[in-house]
Amino acid sequence: MQVDKLMAAVDAEWVAARTRELVEVFSVTMAEAEVCRLYEEMMRDIGLEVDVREVTPGRNNLYARIAGCGDGPALMLNGHLDTIPVGNCPPCYREGDRIYGRGTTDMKGGMAAALAAVKALVDTGVQLQGDLWLTAVVGHEEPEAQKDGPRALIADLNSGRIAADRIVIVEGRDALWVMSMGSMVFTVELTSSAGGKHTQYVPFGDNPIRFVGDLIHRIHQCQVELDAGQVHPLAGPERIDLGIVEAGDYFNRTPLACRLTGTRRWAPGRNAEQVLAELEELARPFAESGELGLRISMEHQREPFETPGEDAAVQAVGRAHAEVCGSAADLVGMRIVGDANLYVHGAGVATFYYGPSNETAHADLEWVEVERLQRAAQVYALAAAEYCG
Ligand SMILES: [Zn+2]
Incomplete structure (x- = not known):
């Protein structure tokens, strides 16, 4: 039977070996050239034809299509090959069932698992009706790349170079992560004509800095309202947070400008422009009462x-998870954003995440368990067989 055949075709030691090889290659964002070459070679080794898509010299997105023989839907397994800086994480080693090292769980383990799933389908000769795509991108982790790999993949989806009806990002824990809130870094700036004067000439009530206190109080109240309002069933309440408050340059001089910078995370249904307009609405009464400029x-x-x-x-991956793990997969939502936010809005392709694990991502001691990789x-192999038909 197909399910047993596919499950038996995934060799834990093969996935472990590929994971270690990938982790042993340093690949912090912007320095992915060597890991791109290695993953391309691994793709070719299992019999795939690879479309090498240069993002910047040497930094390549890699695309491979396992052609379906009918007109079933196309599924894409996707992930990134870059890592955050190594930091204090030790060089790659294995101890028992665990492989340690930067990039093990985030997310070279997932990339090795996706490769093993495709290998299982190829080796068993299971013929899919729709196309299965395996794609790897660069430029995910560090802000300096400005998501150039994911953005190139979006451009290639939009131009028709690659195609997918659904994308599964093979990252995260072994749950159906189907939702992320929107996110922005916002700055509220208040400026005053009473700024830049000796404080003895400006009544404290007119000092622009005191309106900042009022505004911070209002922002806290806003969070209380969010907690009591429409709470997303998967991701909980929306958030408004502050990280930076800046005002003034001298102890007895009124500030020229006061700035509050923070993050706002919001549930599906509204876009960034609308959320920004709400923030402006929230701040305007304070600006008006102090005759302050507001930006x-x-x-x-x-x-x-x-x-x-x-x-x-989602159902196909959920059923595959139940088959492999013997229990239902959790359906989860997160406040944090990832490449799915980009793919859904940039290319209009419904996307979700399902990975081997995520608990030690970005930790000093990062590791992944071989059993979970297997x-x-x-799960990927069974889900592709069901979804692509
Ligand atoms: Zn990651």
């Missing part, structure tokens, strides 16, 4: 996404 800006904004739990691909590979 609101945002950066690093990402729109929220949500792929329904009833979606055919299970993830089995």
